[in-house]
Amino acid sequence: MKTVMVTAPGRTEIVDAPEPEVGPTDVLVRIRACGICGSDGLYISVGGIPPRQGATPLGHEPAGEIAAVGADVTGLAIGDHVVLNPMASADGIIGSGGAQGGLSEFVLIRDAQLGTHLVTVPEHIPFEVAALNEPMAVATHAVNRLEPQAGQTAVVFGAGPIGLGAVIGLKLRGVAHVVVVDVVPNRLAKALKVGADAVIDSAAEDVAARLLDLHGEAPRYFGRHGRPATDLYLDAAGVPAVIETVLATARHGARFSIVAVHKKPVEVDFGALLTSELTIALAMGYPTEIFEVTKDLVEHWERYALIVSDVLPYTEVERALTLAATPGAADKVVVTLP
CATH class of the missing domain: 3.40.50.720 (NAD(P)-binding Rossmann-like Domain)
Structure with missing residues (x-):
């Protein structure tokens, strides 16, 4: 699979990585959209986050659909549209120093629990709007x-x-x-x-x-x-x-x-x-709000959609990162994946 990584100070690349293997308690999410945050620009400028200095996966505002479900997972099914809690990942914060980033084709949720690691959203919510869940939290x-x-x-x-x-x-x-x-x-x-x-x-x-x-x-x-x-x-x-x-x-x-x-x-x-x-x-992060906000986002998605200023395809992720880091050039930039 493809994933965006900080490879050196001021440098990012789309690199090839092994597609994660799904265990009996895991859920594999195909990422369909991921927002760009100001902190992404910081991670790029300093060359990543230790201990993954120079090899930090980017993207902590993901939304997607379930591509595979472990045999022991309940309440979730292939095709469900979901938003993730980047802070709850077992292998570190998604896109903020953890082993995985949301600007990837897939993210594996280990020991997945509905309501803790991810929640479903209705299919009529555009993925670029669902990707607002983390910053709105x-x-x-x-x-x-x-x-x-x-x-x-x-x-x-x-x-x-x-x-x-x-x-x-x-x-x-x-x-x-x-x-x-x-x-x-x-x-x-x-x-x-x-x-x-x-x-x-x-x-x-x-x-x-x-x-x-x-x-x-x-x-x-x-x-x-x-x-x-x-x-x-x-x-x-x-x-x-x-x-x-x-x-x-x-x-x-x-x-x-x-x-x-x-x-x-x-x-x-x-x-x-x-x-x-x-x-x-x-106020720092979202101690309890990551999925509390999801109801508001779903009920008022057209109002939240106004926050998104630019939607770019994954093939233009480098331009998206530059655009988001340029003062006054954009408000919220979201990258979409097929």
């Missing part, structure tokens, strides 16, 4: 860390795939008004399409002033006044200006979820922040 975890309540107000910084997924998740949980902040016009336009109630171009507008206009003013508390009555803040952008803006504008009792990766330290004045009683929650 990340977005859902970030939303869950906010503990959103119906009727609240929220702002999401960053209109990339995770930010857009968070918008959908917040609206599905009954958040009354969601604002999205970004600097790229087409991303702001897409945010409105997936369900955002308003957008702010932070390159041209004062974010705090616009939030005051949109959400009103929060009650005075310990001398804090003139703050937007925004309940929830979510950082899916990963730039210092987001942290600075939230800490300077957060109302008393607001909640702040950070799912973005900040590559440089950000200074925080906890003394000035004390009276806000701001709750700051970090």
